[in-house]
Amino acid sequence: MHTSRPTPGTPMVFQWRKWDGSPHWRHDCVYLGSDKWGDWVGQPTGWWSERPGRAYAVGGACVTLVPAAGPGSAFAGAGIAHPDFALTVNRNHHKGMRIYIDLGWEVRWSDNPELVTGIDIDLDVVRVEGERGTWVDDRDEWAEHSKLYGYPRDVMDRLEQLALVLEMRVREQVAPFDDATADAWLDALEGYGLER
Secondary structure (H helix, E strand, C coil): CCCCCCCCEEEEEEEEEECCCCCEEEEEEEEEEECCCCCEEECCCCCCCEEEEEEEECCCCCEEECCCCCCCCCHHCCCCCCCEHHHHHHHHHHHHHHHHEEEEEEECCCCCCCCCEEEEEEEEEEECCCCCCEEECHHHHHHHHHHCCCCHHHHHHHHHHHHHHHHHHHCCCCCCCHHHHHHHHHHHHCCCCCCC
């Protein structure tokens, strides 16, 4: 695996696929930098996200954390040995969605230093401002796709447990699921003036 990272401000891509290898969401992003939690990438307002059959320009800035993994990582120290997810935090989302966590598999940098890839595994943790709060989403899709794609039982067990841990951490708003951590990266993203 490639260990170098792009220079902050460099355009890049975050490409998801499904378990069978078929393409899923592709997000045009810019590399922002790293902290103890991992690497942060951002999507300025007006940049594109697309998947087969759907495409849109994002209506507000968002940043995504590609978590650092391994025994010495901050997540391991926080009791999450396998951070199999990507954390996205939105600013000024039209539906008030602040946090959207895609649970995944093999979420990592590719050999191309301007490409992050991952396998989307359906379950998501969502936090919306206001009454609705925080919840684990897409359990119906998870059940359907576990049969369709034949997810291994050990993968399912690990991600089901992780979804509950992440839901609790988001509710408690502990770093990096707090506002302050992501807001610093959102400010950095907006500082590039890359909105379209």
